[in-house]
Amino acid sequence: MAGFAETESRVCPVTGFRVHQAAEDLVKANAVAAVVALLLGGVAAVVVLFTRWMGAFPPEAFYQYLALHAWNMLIFWIIFFEIALLHFAGSIMLNTRPASPAAGWMAFGLMALGALMVNRAVLTNPLNHLSFQPYPPLRGTPDFYLGTILFAVGALVGVGLFFATVYKAYREGNHQGPLPLVVFGAFVAAVLAVGTLLVGALAFVPALLWSAGLLVHLDPFLWKLVYWGFAHPSQQINLAATVAVWYLLAQLTVGGYTPSEKVSRAAFVLYLVAINLGSAHHLQTEPSGALSVGWKWINTGYLMHLAVLGSMIHAFAVPGSVEVGQRLRGYTRGRFEWLVRGPWHNPAFTSLVLSVALFGFLGGITGVIAGTEQLNLKWHNTTGIMGHFHGTVVAGTTLAFMGITWYVLPLIFRRRVVGERWARWQPWLFGVGVGLLVLAYTQLGVRYGLPRKQPDVFRFRGLPLAFPWPDEVYRLLAVAGVGGLLALLGGAVFVVLVVATILFGKRLTDEELRRQYALPSFGGNPGHGVTETPAVPGTFALCLLFAAFFVLTYLGNYWNLSRSWPIGG
Amino acid sequence: MSPGAWWEEPVHSLERVWVGLAFLIAVVFFSASMLVWHRFGSQNVTGRAYRVSPQAYQAEVERFVQRYKVGEEGGQPVVAPPPGSDVYVLAQRFRFYPILLLKAGERYMLHVASIDYLHGFSITQPHVWNLQLYPGYEWVVPVVPRHPGTYHMACNDFCGVGHEMMLGKIVVER
Numbered sequence: 117m118a119g120f121a122e123t124e125s126r127v128c129p130v131t132g133f134r135v136h137q138a139a140e141d142l143v144k145a146n147a148v149a150a151v152v153a154l155l156l157g158g159v160a161a162v163v164v165l166f167t168r169w170m171g172a173f174p175p176e177a178f179y180q181y182l183a184l185h186a187w188n189m190l191i192f193w194i195i196f197f198e199i200a201l202l203h204f205a206g207s208i209m210l211n212t213r214p215a216s217p218a219a220g221w222m223a224f225g226l227m228a229l230g231a232l233m234v235n236r237a238v239l240t241n242p243l244n245h246l247s248f249q250p251y252p253p254l255r256g257t258p259d260f261y262l263g264t265i266l267f268a269v270g271a272l273v274g275v276g277l278f279f280a281t282v283y284k285a286y287r288e289g290n291h292q293g294p295l296p297l298v299v300f301g302a303f304v305a306a307v308l309a310v311g312t313l314l315v316g317a318l319a320f321v322p323a324l325l326w327s328a329g330l331l332v333h334l335d336p337f338l339w340k341l342v343y344w345g346f347a348h349p350s351q352q353i354n355l356a357a358t359v360a361v362w363y364l365l366a367q368l369t370v371g372g373y374t375p376s377e378k379v380s381r382a383a384f385v386l387y388l389v390a391i392n393l394g395s396a397h398h399l400q401t402e403p404s405g406a407l408s409v410g411w412k413w414i415n416t417g418y419l420m421h422l423a424v425l426g427s428m429i430h431a432f433a434v435p436g437s438v439e440v441g442q443r444l445r446g447y448t449r450g451r452f453e454w455l456v457r458g459p460w461h462n463p464a465f466t467s468l469v470l471s472v473a474l475f476g477f478l479g480g481i482t483g484v485i486a487g488t489e490q491l492n493l494k495w496h497n498t499t500g501i502m503g504h505f506h507g508t509v510v511a512g513t514t515l516a517f518m519g520i521t522w523y524v525l526p527l528i529f530r531r532r533v534v535g536e537r538w539a540r541w542q543p544w545l546f547g548v549g550v551g552l553l554v555l556a557y558t559q560l561g562v563r564y565g566l567p568r569k570q571p572d573v574f575r576f577r578g579l580p581l582a583f584p585w586p587d588e589v590y591r592l593l594a595v596a597g598v599g600g601l602l603a604l605l606g607g608a609v610f611v612v613l614v615v616a617t618i619l620f621g622k623r624l625t626d627e628e629l630r631r632q633y634a635l636p637s638f639g640g641n642p643g644h645g646v647t648e649t650p651a652v653p654g655t656f657a658l659c660l661l662f663a664a665f666f667v668l669t670y671l672g673n674y675w676n677l678s679r680s681w682p683i684g685g
Numbered sequence: 686m687s688p689g690a691w692w693e694e695p696v697h698s699l700e701r702v703w704v705g706l707a708f709l710i711a712v713v714f715f716s717a718s719m720l721v722w723h724r725f726g727s728q729n730v731t732g733r734a735y736r737v738s739p740q741a742y743q744a745e746v747e748r749f750v751q752r753y754k755v756g757e758e759g760g761q762p763v764v765a766p767p768p769g770s771d772v773y774v775l776a777q778r779f780r781f782y783p784i785l786l787l788k789a790g791e792r793y794m795l796h797v798a799s800i801d802y803l804h805g806f807s808i809t810q811p812h813v814w815n816l817q818l819y820p821g822y823e824w825v826v827p828v829v830p831r832h833p834g835t836y837h838m839a840c841n842d843f844c845g846v847g848h849e850m851m852l853g854k855i856v857v858e859r
């Protein structure tokens with residue numbers, strides 16, 4: 117069995133990467149913290165889901181659990197996992213010992229402390245029942261803001277360590293030439309993270325001072341503007357990280373690689389140039405005069421759409437990578453043999469396909485539409501927005517991260533995954549469940565105007581102005597409820613299998629790893645120059661379908677808007 | 686192949702076509718449609734905004750209510766301003782004030798502002814559209830309540846425990 121005895125590093129028998137113990141430990145710690153957060157967020161989701169579905173819990177509980185759900189899911193689960201990814205990409209993929217393991221542990225400690233503080237603050241004081249629209253004058257307690265800041269500082273240290281390790285990889289000659297595409301994507305995510313976290317400080321540090329009584333006044337409008345300068349790009353970090361994981365999954369599951377390195381990298385660069393600016397779509401329905409129409413148009417027109425262009429390029433290149441791999445493996449008949457005969461027994465592959473499809477068709481399209489200046493009138497703060505981001509960060513990012521976990525367990529924890537039969541179904545449960553939830557909530561929001569964060573749409577506490585909804589609303593709420601339950605079940609299966617594997621999974625020897633997890637043609641920057649890269653006609657057809665659906669949905673939203681009350685101008 | 690040689694690799698024609706198409710859709714078509722709608726569409730977020738103190742706004746709304754009040758419902762005044770006039774809505778934890786009685790197809794100048802927290806101004810059942818309110822900003826925007834019916838309002842931006850009770854009503858008559 118491979119040990120670290122003399123060198124503190126080993127060569128992965130599957131990927132050929134040099135794995136340093138320090139990096140491996142950091143990946144493990146961050147991944148475990150991520151899964152714990154996912155568990156907490158999932159438990160909170162039960163309360164939130166059943167309240168919206170059937171009014172099961174009182175509003176106070178709903179707000180509290182909504183905050184727990186939001187922070188543990190969107191921030192703690194995702195960012196702990198991303199830091200694990202950065203350790204993997206910066207150290208393991210570049211065969212380099214982390215530049216400073218101590219900094220890695222400091223980052224981890226700060227993040228863990230911050231996460232605990234936020235959870236504690238939300239659990240102990242109703243003032244902190246603040247989810248993601250925590251706008252002043254709503255005021256939390258100082259420990260709430262301090263927790264968020266500590267977490268962010270920890271993440272920033274983790275990101276800094278990533279840069280230092282990449283630099284070290286070049287200096288020590290462990291890596292030459294351009295970064296592999298996956299590391300390049302992670303690098304872009306890391307650059308976005310630095311900018312984002314610094315803007316975040318501009319929002320949360322004043323909020324901390326204000327809540328501690330050291331600052332008298334926070335302008336609500338300005339604060340919200342700065343807040344979204346942080347909160348929107350933070351989702352771009354997730355996007356870049358998700359896309360990087362997709363490329364990695366295509367490599368690991370079918371030996372795929374992008375049809376064009378040049379184009380894929382350019383698409384990542386578009387995220388960098390465009391996205392930090394494209395944040396005004398969260399302020400579309402604001403009093404103009406406070407924000408000029410021209411500024412909104414530049415920001416949410418050209419700048420945002422450059423980033424959308426980046427995503428549309430990945431929408432070709434990621435499935436294209438899978439198609440390239442599969443065609444090289446001999447699945448060359450017709451347009452779609454590569455997809456039909458994919459390794460569907462492998463939950464990582466299923467996760468990859470569902471994640472890409474759901475992110476594109478549900479999360480991506482709804483995001484562009486909701487972010488369009490006038491169309492936002494129909495979406496703003498309805499459950500349609502919830503539909504949108506459960507399509508991106510849940511069906512997309514979360515499912516992709518779950519997918520890569522099926523490799524982290526054998527290759528990093530070196531344990532055989534427990535319950536592989538269950539694992540095979542897990543992505544379907546989660547993906548289909550979230551898909552239903554997204555479709556239902558989107559309809560509820562855009563067509564029926566069901567408000568977001570509304571715990572009591574059934575009774576409205578019996579007020580004189582309470583009103584009933586049409587029957588379809590209750591039916592759609594049930595669809596969302598069933599979808600949510602399936603997703604929760606999928607999430608539970610994931611957590612149980614991961615924990616069981618880490619605790620009880622059979623330890624794998626190098627020999628077993630090599631035999632059972634052999635990767636299809638893999639090694640650094642695979643494929644290029646070895647064989648001719650095949651064309652990807654199947655992907656092209658799928659993309660045309662996607663484009664048609666996109667444009668029709670977009671126009672359909674304008675048509676829907678055109679029938680509502682005239683406003684403005 | 687030497688590292689970095691991918692820079693010289695030609696891009697396959699299918700991918701070139703896709704990138705071109707994606708550029709046309711994302712950057713040209715989407716951005717242009719926003720401009721086109723500004724020119725030809727009837728739903729745009731182009732009102733004006735004024736800074737206003739809570740007291741001043743409250744007084745303004747009170748004058749409006751006194752002037753056009755026609756009745757009362759559930760403890761709220763019902764106000765019927767004449768077509769073409771200025772109409773006021775005040776948002777406050779946890780109510781929209783007052784109840785409005787409007788004429789379908791007529792144009793009104795809607796003034797709306799929050800006097801305390803951020804609120805969502807959502808005309809929601811049947812669904813019309815949603816606006817964002819800030820304390821300290823009075824938003825003035827022309828509106829045409831197109832179809833007759835009873836419309837309900839709900840706050841859709843969390844404004845504290847009690848947010849779920851923040852409702853309002855607009856009745857549009859033929």
Ligand code: HEM
Nearest residue numbers: 161164165186189190247248509510514568569570600603
């Ligand atoms: C596992 C199944 C999940 C279910 C059933 C679920 C369900 C829900 C529901 C019902 C809401 C309430 C929305 C409202 O009333 O406004 C919500 C909010 C939210 N969820 Fe989830 N969710 C799930 C997973 C996730 C994951 C994995 C993430 C992030 C990665 C996530 C992120 C969020 C966020 C950010 C909010 C909004 C909080 C806010 O309004 O500020 N959810 N979710």
Ligand SMILES: [Cu+2]
Nearest residue numbers: 348351395398
């Ligand atoms: Cu955004």
Ligand SMILES: [Cu+2]
Nearest residue numbers: 840842844848
């Ligand atoms: Cu509210």
